[in-house]
Amino acid sequence: MGYIQLQKDADGIxxxxxxxxxxSVNIMGExxxxxxxxxxxQLQQSKETITGIYVRSGKPGQFFAGGDINRMLSMDLKMxxxxxxxxxxxxxxxxxxxxxxxxxxxxxxxxxxxxxLGGGFEIALACHHRIALRSTVIGLPxxxxxLIPGADGLVRTTRLLGIQKAMEVISQGRxxxxxxALELGLLDAVxxxxxxxxxxxxxxxxxxxxxxxxWDKKGFDLPGGxxxxxxxxxxxxxxxxxxxxxxxxxxxxxxxxxxxxxxxxRVDFASAQRIEARYFIKLLLDQTARNLMRTFFVxxxxxxxxxxxxxxxxxxxxxxxxxxxxxxxxAALAFCAARQxxxxxxxxxxxxxxxxGLEYAKRCCEKDKRxxxxxxxxxxxxxxxxxxxxxxxxxxxVIEAVFExxxxxxxxxxxxxxxxxxxxxxxxxxxxxxxxxxADACNRPHNFIxxxxxSPAEKMPLVEIICxxxxxxxxxxxxxxxxxxxxxxxxxxxxxPGFFTTRVIGATILQGAALLVEGINPILIENAAHFNGSxxxxxxxxxxxxxxxxxxxxxxNRLDLEARGETYVEKPANIAVRRMVEEFDRQGKAYGGGYYxxxxxxxxxxWGGLKEHFAPQGYTDIPFEDIKDRLMFSQVLxxxxxxxxxxxxxxxxxxxxxxxxxxxxxxxxxxxxxxNSYGSRELLDRCRYxxxxxxxxxxxxxxxxxxxxxxxxxx
Numbered sequence: 001m002g003y004i005q006l007q008k009d010a011d012g013i014x015x016x017x018x019x020x021x022x023x024s025v026n027i028m029g030e031x032x033x034x035x036x037x038x039x040x041x042q043l044q045q046s047k048e049t050i051t052g053i054y055v056r057s058g059k060p061g062q063f064f065a066g067g068d069i070n071r072m073l074s075m076d077l078k079m080x081x082x083x084x085x086x087x088x089x090x091x092x093x094x095x096x097x098x099x100x101x102x103x104x105x106x107x108x109x110x111x112x113x114x115x116x117l118g119g120g121f122e123i124a125l126a127c128h129h130r131i132a133l134r135s136t137v138i139g140l141p142x143x144x145x146x147l148i149p150g151a152d153g154l155v156r157t158t159r160l161l162g163i164q165k166a167m168e169v170i171s172q173g174r175x176x177x178x179x180x181a182l183e184l185g186l187l188d189a190v191x192x193x194x195x196x197x198x199x200x201x202x203x204x205x206x207x208x209x210x211x212x213x214x215w216d217k218k219g220f221d222l223p224g225g226x227x228x229x230x231x232x233x234x235x236x237x238x239x240x241x242x243x244x245x246x247x248x249x250x251x252x253x254x255x256x257x258x259x260x261x262x263x264x265x266r267v268d269f270a271s272a273q274r275i276e277a278r279y280f281i282k283l284l285l286d287q288t289a290r291n292l293m294r295t296f297f298v299x300x301x302x303x304x305x306x307x308x309x310x311x312x313x314x315x316x317x318x319x320x321x322x323x324x325x326x327x328x329x330x331a332a333l334a335f336c337a338a339r340q341x342x343x344x345x346x347x348x349x350x351x352x353x354x355x356x357g358l359e360y361a362k363r364c365c366e367k368d369k370r371x372x373x374x375x376x377x378x379x380x381x382x383x384x385x386x387x388x389x390x391x392x393x394x395x396x397x398v399i400e401a402v403f404e405x406x407x408x409x410x411x412x413x414x415x416x417x418x419x420x421x422x423x424x425x426x427x428x429x430x431x432x433x434x435x436x437x438x439a440d441a442c443n444r445p446h447n448f449i450x451x452x453x454x455s456p457a458e459k460m461p462l463v464e465i466i467c468x469x470x471x472x473x474x475x476x477x478x479x480x481x482x483x484x485x486x487x488x489x490x491x492x493x494x495x496x497p498g499f500f501t502t503r504v505i506g507a508t509i510l511q512g513a514a515l516l517v518e519g520i521n522p523i524l525i526e527n528a529a530h531f532n533g534s535x536x537x538x539x540x541x542x543x544x545x546x547x548x549x550x551x552x553x554x555x556x557n558r559l560d561l562e563a564r565g566e567t568y569v570e571k572p573a574n575i576a577v578r579r580m581v582e583e584f585d586r587q588g589k590a591y592g593g594g595y596y597x598x599x600x601x602x603x604x605x606x607w608g609g610l611k612e613h614f615a616p617q618g619y620t621d622i623p624f625e626d627i628k629d630r631l632m633f634s635q636v637l638x639x640x641x642x643x644x645x646x647x648x649x650x651x652x653x654x655x656x657x658x659x660x661x662x663x664x665x666x667x668x669x670x671x672x673x674x675x676n677s678y679g680s681r682e683l684l685d686r687c688r689y690x691x692x693x694x695x696x697x698x699x700x701x702x703x704x705x706x707x708x709x710x711x712x713x714x715x
Contacts, residue, residue, distance in 0.1 A: 002021070002035055003018065003019065003020050003021065003026075003031050003032060003035035004016060004017065004018060004035045004036065004038075005058065006042060006043070008049075008050070009202075011051055011202070011206065012049060012050055012051035013050075013051055013052045013053070013054055013202055013206075014050050014052070014053050014054070015053075015054045015055075016039060016043075016053055016054070016056070017058045018032075018055075018058060018059075018063075018064060019057070019058030020032070024059070025062045025064070025065035026057060026059065026062070026063070026064045027065050027068050028064070028065075028066060028067045028068060028094075028118075028119035028120070028151065029067070030068075030071075032094075033093065033094045033097075036094075036097040036098075037093070037096070037097050040101055043101070043104060044104065047104055050106050051106065051205065051206070051209065052106050052108065052109070052202075052205030052209075053104070053106060053107070053108045054108075054109050054111065054198075054201050054205065055108065055109070055110040055111070055123065055124075055127055056111040056201075057113055057114065059114070060113075060114075061113065061114045062115065063112045063113055063114045063115060063116040063124075064115075064116055064117075064120025064121075064123055065115070065118075065119075065120060066117050066118030066119040067118055067119045067150070069293050069297045069298065070298070072284060072293060073290065073293055073294060073298070075087075075285070077286075077287065077290065079285060084281060084285075088277055088278065088281055091150060091277045091280065091281065092273070092274070092277055094151060095151055095277070098122070098123065098126035098151060099126070099152070099269075099273070101126055101127075102126045102127070102128065102212075102213050102216070103216060106209075106211075107128055107129070107204070107205045107208045107211035108126075108128050108129070108205075109129040109131065109201040109204050109205050110124045110127035110201070111131050111132075111194075111197040111198060111201045112124060112130065112131065112132035112133065112138065112178075112187075113133055113136065113194055113197065114133070114136050115136060115137050116132070116137075116138045117137070117138065117139050117140075117141055117175060118140060118142055118149070118153075119149075119150075119151050119153075121138050121140055121153065121186075122140070122149055122150075122151040122152060122153035124138070125152070125157065126152070126156065128208070128211040128212065128213060129188050129189075129201070129204050129205075129208070129211065130187045130188050130189075131187070131188065131190070131191060131197050131200055131201050132178040132187050132189075132190055132191075132197075133178065133190075133191060133192070133193070133194065133197060134178050134179065134190050134191065134192055135178070137177055137178070138175070138181050138186060138187065139169075139173070139174055139175040139176050139181075140153050140154075140169065140173065141173040141174070141175060142170075142173060142253070143170060143171055143172065143173035143253050143254065143257060145289060145292045145293045145296060145297060146251070146252065146286065146288045146290075146292040146667075147253060147280065147289050147293075148170065148257055148260055148276070148279055148280055148283060149170065149276070149280075150276070150277065150280035150284075152272075152273055152276060153170075154166070154170055154257075154261065154264060154276050155264050155269065155273060155276050156213075156215075157169060157170060157186075158261050158264060158265050159213075159214065159215040159220075159265075159269075160186070160215075160223075161223060161224075162222050162223035162224030162225065163224060163225070163226075163232055163236070163261055163262070163265055164224050165184070165185075165223075167239070167258065167261055169184065169186070170261065171243075171254055171257045171258075189204075215269060222265060226265070227262075236258070236262050239258045240255065240258055240259075243255055248530060248531060248533060250288070250533045250665065250667040251288065251666075252283060252286050252288055253288070256279050256282065256283055259279070260275065260276060260279040263275050264276055287677050288667045290669075290677070291668055291669025291670075291673050291674075291677055292667070292669060294669055294673060294715075295652070295655045295656060295669040296656075296669075298652075299655060299656060300652075302652055303489065303491070303653065304484075304489075307650065308490070308491065308492040308649075308650055308653055309477055309492075310473040310474075310476055310477045312474075312477070313474055313478075315477075315481050316477070316478055316481050317485055318337075318342055318396045318397045318478075318481075318482050318485060319342065319343060319396055320342070320344075320345070320395050320396050321342050321343070321344050321345070321395060321396070321397055321398070321399065321482075322344075322345045322347065322391075322392040322395035322397070322399070322416075323337075323344060323345070323398070323399050323401060324348075324392075324399070324400040324401060324416060325347075325348060325400065325402040325403075326346050326348040326353055326354045326355075326357030326385070327348075327357075327401070327402075327403075328360065328455065329401045329429060329453065329455060330346060330348075330357060330399075330401035331346070331356075331357035331360035332360060332364070332455070332457035332458045333401060333429075333453060334346045334357055334360075334361060334383045335360065335361040335364045335365075335379070335383075336457060336458055336486050336487075336488075337486060338361065338379045338382040339379060340485055340486060340487065341382070342485070343382050343384070344383045344384065345384050345386050345391050345392055345395060346383055346384065346385050346386065347386045347387065347388075347389070347391060347392060348385075348387065349387065351385060351386070351387045353387075354385035354386055354387055355385040357383070357385060358380060358383055358385060361379065361380050361383055362376070364458050365379060365380065389415050389416050389418075389419045390419055392419050392420060393419045393420065393421070394421075395420065395424060396424065397424065397425050397427070397478065397482055398420065398424060398425070398426050398427065399427045399429055399451060400412055400416070400426065400428045400429060401453075404431070404432075404433065406437070406438065409428060409430070409433065410438065410440070410441035411441075413426065413428070413438065413441040413448075414441045414442065417443060417444065423447070424447065425447050425448075425475045425478045426442065426447055426448050426449075427448075427449050427450065427451040427479055428450050428451070429450075429451055429452065429453050430450055431452055431499075431501075432498050432499065432502045432553070434468075434495055434496075434497065435448070435449065435468035435471070435495040436468040436469045436470070436495045438450075438468075439469075439470060439471075445468065445470035445471070446470055446471065446472040446474075446475060447475050448468060448470070448475070449465065449467060449468065449471045449475045449476060449479050450464075450465065450466030450467075450468070450495070450499070451463055451464075451465055451466070451479055452464035452465075452466060452499060452501065452502075453488075454661055460660075460661075461487075461488060461489050461660055462488065462490075462501075462657060462660040462661040463483045463486075463489070463490050463491075464490075464491055464493060464499055464500060464501050464657060464661065465479050465480060465483065465491065465492045465493070466493055466494070466495055467492065467493070468495045469495065476492065489656060489660060491648075491650075491653035491654075491656060491657040491661075492649075492650070493647055493648050493657075494647050494648070496642070496647045499647070500642055500647055500648045500653075500654065501658070501661040501662050503638055503642060503647075504635045504639050504642070504658060504662060504664070504671065505635070505663075507634040507635050507637070507638035507697075508529070508534075508632075508634050508635050509541055509550075509573070510571065510573040510634070510697075511538065511573075511630050511631050511634040511697075512539050512542070512631065513538070513539075513542070513572060513573035513574075513576035513577065514571070514572040514573050514576075514695075515627060515630065516539070516576050516610065516614050517572035517573075517575055517576050517614060518572065519614060519615040519617075519618075519619055519620035520615075520619065520622065520627065521611075521615075521619040522539060522595065522606050522610050522611075523606065524624065524627055525537060525538065525539060525627060526538075526540065526606075528624060528627040528628040528631055529628075529631050531628055532631060532632045532665055533665025533666065533667055533668070534631070534663055534664070534665055535663045538631060539596070539606075540596060540604075542577070542594065542595065543588045543589045543593075543594040543595050543596050544588070544589055545588070546587060546589065546590050546591065546594070547577055547580045547587045547588040547594045547595075548581060548587040548590075548591060549588070550577045551577050551580075551581040551587075554574050554577060554578070576614070579613065580594060580595070583613075584609060586607065586609075593607060594607070595607055626690070626693070629686065630690060630698075632665075633686070633687060633690060634697065634698070635658070635664060635671060636671050636674055636675060636683070637687065637697070637698065637700070637701065637704070639654055639658065639671035639672065640675070640701050640703050640704050641701045641703075643672070643714075644701050644702060644703040651672040651673070651714040651715055652715075654670060654671055654672045655669055655670025655671060655673050656670060657670075658670045658671040672714040673714070675704070675714055676713045676715075680704060680712075681708045681711075683700075683704065683708075684700050684704055684708040687699070687700045687704070688700065
């Protein structure tokens with residue numbers, strides 16, 4: 001059986017059915033190109049006997065998955081001119097069948113029975129009428145992978161929606177539920193069943209024998225206005241600057257999208273096809289796209305398939321979740337669980353405090369514009385406030401989210417465990433406290449695990465799962481499954497100080513403080529982070545966490561070292577925090593101000609006292625590139641040390657965790673992909689230079705030296 005089957009019914013309607021052999025989903029690769037060219041050629045030959053074409057998938061619940069990313073990743077980035085021209089010709093050959101299909105002279109409808117993303121939706125755009133099941137999602141997510149649509153999706157979307165709306169859809173790269181896609185004009189109809197879809201598609205074909213694309217009709221004008229429109233001119237004039245400011249020039253796809261939409265909308269369809277192809281190839285051969293495709297497609301798909309999950313036991317679901325602590329984190333987790341249909345017992349020290357957690361869930365419901373009053377009421381009703389540990393006795397899984405204090409957590413753990421079933425997993429939500437030590441408070445340490453959720457938990461997608469020394473594989477599997485059930489992205493790490501994400505973000509925070517103590521202008525420190533692509537500078541991060549917390553953690557770290565018989569050495573970062581708290585009473589944003597002053601209008605400015613207290617003789621001058629690299633490389637080196645020590649075993653987990661959890665610059669593909677793209681040898685040399693000038697924290701770990709010697713990549 002071939003990739004495409006053509007089946008004609010008694011009315012002369014041909015069903016063009018995608019069903020790639022040996023694949024669970026249809027992919028737009030070389031097999032597709034050959035099959036589509038042959039199928040369209042056959043349709044051309046017999047078009048006199050055809051009354052219409054119905055495009056659909058033969059795979060249950062799956063329409064079309066898009067382009068062959070693995071094939072794209074295998075391409076050599078350093079192509080010569082001849083090779084690039086050959087690639088251009090191949091792209092044009094792949095586009096051609098869809099253009100023939102939409103201009104064949106018969107009505108073409110498509111039935112979308114499952115996800116139609118990227119290339120899959122580009123196929124749908126070439127059809128005159130688009131029908132989808134209500135449950136499915138569609139979209140052009142290429143921008144999130146550093147690309148633009150390459151099968152005329154950009155050209156057709158611009159002609160379908162107009163310049164402004166197309167700019168929003170393509171640049172955001174969002175996936176839309178069918179109802180929203182219908183509202184936007186990307187779909188023509190939404191139905192509830194495949195039978196309804198098939199009937200509706202064929203009925204439309206019979207009723208519209210002269211159907212054609214809007215852009216192929218004489219006198220076609222772009223919806224929303226052409227380049228002659230003053231508002232469109234103004235948008236296109238300022239769009240590149242806005243994109244540049246937002247992405248800091250680090251996301252080439254965003255710049256290209258603006259140019260490609262502008263250029264293709266000025267010319268005829270055939271010329272627009274060629275322009276889109278040139279821009280597509282430009283991005284495909286850019287390192288940024290390589291980084292994003294590897295991390296957010298290949299590694300993310302591996303993660304979702306359970307690459308870091310034990311193969312046994314079988315997948316499980318939680319029907320009753322217990323949450324200890326009704327503060328912001330606990331209440332947010334209760335909302336997340338109830339949103340997924342899980343019954344939640346939210347427990348705190350008394351009924352009044354526990355009940356307050358419901359207010360958080362209600363506010364979250366109010367902020368969700370897609371949630372009506374009935375759904376909101378049903379969600380909140382799934383959360384049951386309680387003050388007695390006995391209320392947790394029937395829970396499948398319990399998450400402790402109390403104050404970040406070892407004594408408090410140990411007291412709660414011991415009290416709750418006695419009420420739980422023998423196989424109930426107990427997870428501690430903590431950003432840094434050792435899981436192995438916390439497990440000492442329970443009698444079943446094999447059921448004890450760490451789950452580090454990020455705040456605000458109802459929005460942040462990542463959860464860092466931490467295995468203690470005695471955590472069982474069964475507990476890990478159940479924690480992984482719960483994270484997926486909560487619609488979170490789980491990464492798995494082993495217990496160690498700071499785990500992975502806190503340890504990595506801590507490295508750049510320490511560098512920011514060290515630079516300040518060295519007398520570097522704080523404006524340069526924060527700007528260097530922004531130029532790297534970080535959403536927030538290291539000084540602003542500490543203010544958000546609070547100087548008070550950093551100060552307290554530093555004191556605890558000193559006590560821990562001395563308890564182990566080790567000598568505590570105060571580092572520049574510790575000096576900065578100590579002085580900010582003890583001398584200047586600048587304890588962070590929550591306390592009125594820290595490195596920054598916070599104003600009533602929501603703005604912030606660096607505290608004027610920083611120069612007086614840290615650079616009284618004037619600012620120290622070092623190369624701006626050194627500041628940038630110290631902030632970036634400190635994180636990369638710490639991640640490599642964590643992998644070398646076995647704290648993290650998967651490069652994919654590290655890449656995804658660093659971007660989604662702590663804001664490592666997305667265009668790099670994450671901390672480990674950064675090593676691949678920068679080049680391990682080049683990174684080794686640069687780190688040796690930084691170590692010589694700025695200290696031992698830049699000394700390359702053995703893993704980096706091994707990567708440089710073998711030229712092995714972290715995948």
